[in-house]
Amino acid sequence: MKIAQVAPLYESCPPKLYGGTERVVSYLTEELVRAGHAVTLFASGDSETSAELRAVCPQSLRLAAGYGESLPYHLVMLNRVMEAAQEFDVIHFHTEFLHFPLFNRAREKTLTTLHGRLDLAELPIVYHEFPSMPVVSISDAQRQALPWLSWRGTIHHGLPLDAYDLGDGGGHLAFLGRICPEKRPDRAIEIAKRAGVPLVIAAKVDKVDTDYFEHVIRPMLDHPLVDYIGEIDEAQKAQFLGEARALLFPIDWPEPFGMVMIEAMACGTPVVAYHHGSVPEVVDEGITGFVVDNETAAVAAVQMTAGLDRAAVRARFEARFSVERMAEDYLAIYAAMASGIIYDFVTGAPTPDTNFVSPISAA
Secondary structure, eight states: OEEEEEOOSSSOSSOSSSOSHHHHHHHHHHHHHHTTOEEEEEEOTTOOOSSEEEESSSSOGGGSTTOOOSHHHHHHHHHHHHHTGGGOSEEEEOSTTTTHHHHGGGGGGEEEEEOSOOOOTTHHHHHHHSTTSOEEESSTTGGGGSTTSOEEEEOOOOBOTTSSOOOOOOSOEEEEEEOSTTTOHHHHHHHHHHHTOOEEEEEEOOGGGHHHIIIIIGGGGOSTTEEEOOOOOHHHHHHHHHTOSEEEEOOOSOOSOOHHHHHHHHTTOOEEEESOTTHHHHOOBTTTEEEESSHHHHHHHHHHGGGSOHHHHHHHHHHHSBHHHHHHHHHHHHHHHHTTOOBOTTTOOBOOOOOOOOHHHHO
16 A cells, blocks of 8 residues: 555654654554555654655754744645645544644545544534544543544554563663653652652653643652653663563543553563553553552552563563554554445444545546
8 A cells, every 4th residue: 555654743753752653653654664565754854764754844843953833844744745645545644633624625545543632622623623534543542532533443552572672670660751740750759659669750841841840840859769860762761661660650631542551561561550541441450560549559559560470561562562463453444444434443333424526536
């Protein structure tokens, strides 16, 4: 198949440091190329890929000096995708709803993976305007806020099996990702202190979260069990997770997926996570970790992780969260789209659409 992957421009594919969506796009793109498909990646110019790269900006926007507004870059990219649309069998977007107005009349050859939270009050306004755009959820929990969308399936993220190795573990507790209120690093600190186990925090601080970091988190870092090391790259991440006793994921929001959970599992590191969003779908209770509802339960779960078999954690990751499985799931939806089949791979039910003639197909 001839497939376009359209990535956000905030990070490169793959990201140099933090970045979940662009990392997933990169993994999927490389696996589709490996499987013999002709893939074109629309992304930032500092991306590294075996696909054909069509760059809109020379560097990922978050790391670019003087970066201001992202919308102009994304609009230019979407226009270029539209101009090239006849080249592709499928155009797979990872840009949330930004492309909907431009591609609504050509939607039969588009698929959009929704990577973000869908419970925000203003989202129904735009999704009601474009109810037939084909979309994919990254967890069943994610779609609960907008169950009436034109869902084509739920596809959990996957990683290359060789991206991480089984680690020895037994050391620190790990908190990895972003310092922000919904990720609750404050909870992680309190859990580690109560459990009496060192906690290492490897996380970035976005501008929007600076006040939270300075006024809530920084005062909590002055403790002998807590070490904040900032943002780390992929090589550092593998060692960081592989040496960890467990990953703390004490979120306080409807997490659509939680990539860091399967990254930890790939290292054999179990996860202690709060019961929100996708967590019960990702964590196999008592095998790859524990799902908890409060701090006391989390402290107890930290102690119980010592009894989990790290090889079994890794094995469950391989069975459920490989990039091969992720790509196969997407290819099944691509094939159904190319055949004109419109249904939800999760429920098997038809999904809403209307009869129309695409200007692209008719050209």
